[in-house]
Amino acid sequence: MALLEVENLSIGYHSQKGYIHAVEDVSFSLEAGKSLGFVGESGCGKTTLGMALMRLLPPNGVIREGRMLFEGNDLLKKSDEEMREIRWKKVAMIFQAAMNALNPVHRIEDQIAEALLTHDPMCSKEEAMKQVEDLFVFVGIPKDRMRDYPHQYSGGMKQRAIIAMALACRPALIIADEPTTALDVIVQDQILKEIKSLQELFKISIIFISHDISVVSDFCDDIGVMYAGQLVEYGDRQEVFTSPVHPYTKALLSSYPTVTGEKYKLEPIPGETPNLINQPSGCRFRHRCPSAGVSCKTESPVWLKLTPTHRAFCSSIR
Amino acid sequence: MGRFEIGSYEMSMEKLNKKSLNRSPRIARFRAGWAIYRQNLLGKIGLTLLVIFALMALCSFIPPLIDPMYQPMTGVDPDIAKSTGPSLRHWLGTDFMGRDILSQLLAGARVAFMVGVSAAFMSIVIGTTIGMIAGYMGKFVDTLLMRLADMIMVMPTLLVVLILSALFGQLNIWIIVLIIALFRWPGVSRVIRAQTLSLKQRPFIEAAKVAGASHMRIIFRHIMPNVLPLAFLYMTFRVTSAIIIEAALAFLGFGDPSTVSWGMMLQWVWKTGHMFKAPYWLLPPGICISLITLSFYMLGRAMDEVLDPRLRKEAETG
Amino acid sequence: MELTRYIGRRLIQIAIIFFVILTVLFLLFRLAPGDPVSRMVDPDMTPEDAEFLISQLGLDQPLGMQYLYYLKNFFTGNFGESFHYGQPVIEIIWARLPNTILLFTTAIILAALVGIFLGKIASWHKGETTDTLMTLGALVTHTVFLPWLGLILIWVFAYKLDWFPITGMLSEEVWLDPGAGIFTKLIDVLHHMILPLATLFFIHFGSYLLIMRSSMLETLKEDYILTARAKGLQEKVIRNHHAAPNAALPVVTSVGLSLAFSINGGALTETIFTWPGIGRELVMAVSQNDYPLAQASFLLIAIVVLLSNLVVDTLYAYLDPRIRY
Ligand SMILES: Nc1ncnc2c1ncn2[C@@H]1O[C@H](COP(=O)(O)OP(=O)(O)OP(=O)(O)O)[C@@H](O)[C@H]1O
Ligand SMILES: [Mg+2]
Numbered sequence A: 001m002a003l004l005e006v007e008n009l010s011i012g013y014h015s016q017k018g019y020i021h022a023v024e025d026v027s028f029s030l031e032a033g034k035s036l037g038f039v040g041e042s043g044c045g046k047t048t049l050g051m052a053l054m055r056l057l058p059p060n061g062v063i064r065e066g067r068m069l070f071e072g073n074d075l076l077k078k079s080d081e082e083m084r085e086i087r088w089k090k091v092a093m094i095f096q097a098a099m100n101a102l103n104p105v106h107r108i109e110d111q112i113a114e115a116l117l118t119h120d121p122m123c124s125k126e127e128a129m130k131q132v133e134d135l136f137v138f139v140g141i142p143k144d145r146m147r148d149y150p151h152q153y154s155g156g157m158k159q160r161a162i163i164a165m166a167l168a169c170r171p172a173l174i175i176a177d178e179p180t181t182a183l184d185v186i187v188q189d190q191i192l193k194e195i196k197s198l199q200e201l202f203k204i205s206i207i208f209i210s211h212d213i214s215v216v217s218d219f220c221d222d223i224g225v226m227y228a229g230q231l232v233e234y235g236d237r238q239e240v241f242t243s244p245v246h247p248y249t250k251a252l253l254s255s256y257p258t259v260t261g262e263k264y265k266l267e268p269i270p271g272e273t274p275n276l277i278n279q280p281s282g283c284r285f286r287h288r289c290p291s292a293g294v295s296c297k298t299e300s301p302v303w304l305k306l307t308p309t310h311r312a313f314c315s316s317i318r
Numbered sequence B: 001m002g003r004f005e006i007g008s009y010e011m012s013m014e015k016l017n018k019k020s021l022n023r024s025p026r027i028a029r030f031r032a033g034w035a036i037y038r039q040n041l042l043g044k045i046g047l048t049l050l051v052i053f054a055l056m057a058l059c060s061f062i063p064p065l066i067d068p069m070y071q072p073m074t075g076v077d078p079d080i081a082k083s084t085g086p087s088l089r090h091w092l093g094t095d096f097m098g099r100d101i102l103s104q105l106l107a108g109a110r111v112a113f114m115v116g117v118s119a120a121f122m123s124i125v126i127g128t129t130i131g132m133i134a135g136y137m138g139k140f141v142d143t144l145l146m147r148l149a150d151m152i153m154v155m156p157t158l159l160v161v162l163i164l165s166a167l168f169g170q171l172n173i174w175i176i177v178l179i180i181a182l183f184r185w186p187g188v189s190r191v192i193r194a195q196t197l198s199l200k201q202r203p204f205i206e207a208a209k210v211a212g213a214s215h216m217r218i219i220f221r222h223i224m225p226n227v228l229p230l231a232f233l234y235m236t237f238r239v240t241s242a243i244i245i246e247a248a249l250a251f252l253g254f255g256d257p258s259t260v261s262w263g264m265m266l267q268w269v270w271k272t273g274h275m276f277k278a279p280y281w282l283l284p285p286g287i288c289i290s291l292i293t294l295s296f297y298m299l300g301r302a303m304d305e306v307l308d309p310r311l312r313k314e315a316e317t318g
Numbered sequence C: 001m002e003l004t005r006y007i008g009r010r011l012i013q014i015a016i017i018f019f020v021i022l023t024v025l026f027l028l029f030r031l032a033p034g035d036p037v038s039r040m041v042d043p044d045m046t047p048e049d050a051e052f053l054i055s056q057l058g059l060d061q062p063l064g065m066q067y068l069y070y071l072k073n074f075f076t077g078n079f080g081e082s083f084h085y086g087q088p089v090i091e092i093i094w095a096r097l098p099n100t101i102l103l104f105t106t107a108i109i110l111a112a113l114v115g116i117f118l119g120k121i122a123s124w125h126k127g128e129t130t131d132t133l134m135t136l137g138a139l140v141t142h143t144v145f146l147p148w149l150g151l152i153l154i155w156v157f158a159y160k161l162d163w164f165p166i167t168g169m170l171s172e173e174v175w176l177d178p179g180a181g182i183f184t185k186l187i188d189v190l191h192h193m194i195l196p197l198a199t200l201f202f203i204h205f206g207s208y209l210l211i212m213r214s215s216m217l218e219t220l221k222e223d224y225i226l227t228a229r230a231k232g233l234q235e236k237v238i239r240n241h242h243a244a245p246n247a248a249l250p251v252v253t254s255v256g257l258s259l260a261f262s263i264n265g266g267a268l269t270e271t272i273f274t275w276p277g278i279g280r281e282l283v284m285a286v287s288q289n290d291y292p293l294a295q296a297s298f299l300l301i302a303i304v305v306l307l308s309n310l311v312v313d314t315l316y317a318y319l320d321p322r323i324r325y
Helices: A046-053 A080-086 A108-119 A125-139 A155-167 A185-202 A213-219 A237-242 A247-255 B002-021 B025-038 B041-059 B062-066 B101-137 B139-153 B157-168 B173-183 B186-200 B203-210 B215-251 B262-271 B279-307 B309-317 C002-031 C036-040 C047-057 C063-075 C089-124 C129-143 C146-160 C172-176 C182-219 C223-230 C235-257 C259-272 C278-287 C291-319
Strands: A004-015 A018-030 A035-039 A061-070 A091-094 A173-177 A205-210 A222-227 A230-236 A303-307 A310-313
Touching: A004 A046, A018 A046, A018 A061, A018 A222, A018 A230, A035 A046, A035 A213, A046 A061, A046 A173, A046 A205, A091 A155, A108 A125, A108 A155, A125 A155, A125 A185, A155 A173, A155 A185, A185 A213, A205 A213, A213 A222, A213 A237, A213 A247, A222 A237, A222 A247, A230 A237, A230 A247, A230 A303, B025 B041, B025 B279, B041 B101, B041 B279, B062 B101, B101 B139, B101 B173, B101 B186, B101 B215, B101 B262, B101 B279, B139 B186, B139 C002, B157 B173, B157 B215, B157 C002, B157 C259, B157 C278, B157 C291, B173 B215, B186 B215, B203 B215, B215 B262, B215 B279, B215 C146, B215 C259, B262 B279, B262 C146, B279 C129, B279 C146, C002 C036, C002 C063, C002 C291, C036 C047, C036 C291, C047 C063, C089 C129, C089 C182, C089 C235, C089 C259, C089 C278, C089 C291, C129 C182, C146 C182, C146 C259, C172 C182, C182 C235, C182 C259, C223 C235, C235 C259, C235 C291, C259 C278, C259 C291, C278 C291
Parallel strands: A035 A205, A035 A222, A091 A173, A173 A205
Antiparallel strands: A004 A018, A004 A061, A222 A230, A230 A310, A303 A310
16 A cells, blocks of 8 residues: 555635635655655645645645545544644655744754654653754764754755754655755755665655756656646656656756756746636646647646556647 | 747736726825725724824814913913813813813824924934935945944933933923934834845846936935835834823923923823812823824834735735 | 853943943033033032032033043042932932832833733734734733823822822831831832832833734744644644744844833833832932932933843843854
């Protein structure tokens, strides 16, 4: 049985301008110990999806329908108290805005120990500190910086501290929402490697969110490509990366230079993302799609099963 | 192709905006602000109260026209030589000399507006100018002006006026207004300075500099229009503090002896030992000072909401 | 440690500010219209005494020398003699200072603590009746005219209900009674202090409540609050341990910034309740043209404000590690 199974999840926000369809009909599953990456451009609903998995949407956010089965139980049916116990103990999160994710008035060691102490009432303060020390070793921060406050850390160190915090309770799943966007390229690379090795070491599943498809394809076993709140292509890393099917995936792949060489031309994706309040009929990508046909305007796309592990949400192919 | 599309999108948005507003942007902005203001209950109460006080100030000219005994300062009821309760002749009663309390109260409203608005206006002019100069010039000028502001900020204005009146004798009401203005600008100048600092980074200031505009021109033509709304907001708060200081001064017996202010009325009740005997005399001036302060304060808070988009967001999500 | 360096830096700034105040006051007292000598020397003194005082204060010297005398006299605590009391000014203000500090600091601390506590609760119940009532109450107490509030409190609680003494700080019968213990005396002071304390407290706690409320609402939107939530902490812990310490910082700043304004209120309160403090002494000295006493009280009040500012800044640095380190 999969660790996490998400079925037909739709999420939206109430706003003054109307209801925003931020995530629509998303389904996927994740095996224990595996990693799954979501890519898509800004505003396509990646963070919304991650927050919904922790049930931490802002007050105006609603999960309209769908199921989120974690270890076989629907997270949407849990009470607030049950959910509180699952958070961090079972599912931890590394936030997009990691730079401000640490409380400025508390010591870093205390903030990490707090997670341990909250979820394990048997754990003593000394034990917790001992574990924090071990975590610092894992993520490569010198032990004598444990008692520092967040503002004394560099961006990279803060990110490491947050990773340490995420690992603290040995969760089954970590949701990493663009964990490295705020950092420079070299540190980015180091941190990604660290996350990867720690993931393998602790056999933790990861949902990795990024707008950079090359990072995701380096890092994850499976890839989900999102566009305007919808999943448009989903499959094994190798398949999506080497034989992309959806025109959007193709465009994304050609937008980024690869590390291995000038394989793709750098070329911005033309057009604007569609309005999430008044959705156009038919395929959402069709305005920007180079291969859009007449039917794309009226008919919504269907899932195309390419292999048992690879599917695409498009009607214009074949 | 892509860039062109984005450009045309922006252009169409602009056209749309122009069409839907179809008026000068300033009026449009005012209308938008007013729409938000109207939703604010406290703002509405404050404005209503202020209108009432303004009417009182306007009406202050009427009683002396009816009968000279209604002169607030010099008019004495020929039949009454002591404080009496409300009657048909004197709706709020008379003070210890037989002067009409209602006339005094109306005259007090005029003094309160006069003192409050003129002192606030002067301190805002000083504060805004100094704040803009400090923020725009930076370096030495900035340091000097801000140290000066720090220094004045720690001076208790009321006690300063007290000391000055000890040295220079009875102070005329306009001198009092001037002193209040001279001592209440630092708070404003700090806010305006911060605003100027952020404006300085904007391209249009850079453009004006390149075009060869003088410092004075940049400050007064380009920066000032952008900080004025904020300055205006602070003016409402300064009005309250000016009214309070003048009233307190008059209460202590150091006001301008030729004006009837609410503070002066309170001093008369207190000093002539009527405070336990004449609630009809003790209550009105105190209630008026408190209410006018409250209403300016509520006006300020409501305007704050109009000017601060962050608060609006709070209203949207919460 | 960094904190001591920070305090040291602030102390220097404060010393500079005070020095400027000292100098400006000197110039005002010497250059204001009228005779500076008659301003510092009681006209009713015997000529010999006056002569002595004039030479002591350097009033027969040129202005530059007078300034040096003035500085020396300030640092040796020689402020001349009060016209009204006929006593050295320093003795009078030393006797008044503790009373002011007792009343003023108790009121401000109490107001800040209650304001922070209630503001937290109001923010937590945002939009509910509790919140509306608290916000309205805070707005009203914050804007009520202080002397009037004082008079009303006296009228209701001292005159009508007779729960508290109308004025003063001590009752003679208690303090002159040799049998009265220290405890009885303390209770007596407290009994006198309740009304002035309540006046100052009411005027201040409202604004602290409002600041805490909005600061708390802002803080709850911060990313680290989301982290705390994701960590599975209880709402109570999030509110009290993660949000409140951050949200209280602007309140502390505001206490510091409004100190000068607060001391105005302190002087008014002392005057209304005839609380024998230094603010009331200043008011009386000004109305009696007792210049030496007025000058010294003003300087001392300035010192009180500046030092309280230092205390508030230190507290802020203590609460916010970003300043401390
Ligand atoms: N609190 C909110 N209220 C209203 N709309 C929101 C809210 N949060 C997000 N949205 C909207 O939902 C959509 C999806 O946002 P989301 O943050 O999930 O995007 P994202 O893919 O994470 O983007 P990015 O790469 O920029 O982080 C966007 O259109 C956004 O404007
Ligand atoms: Mg995001």
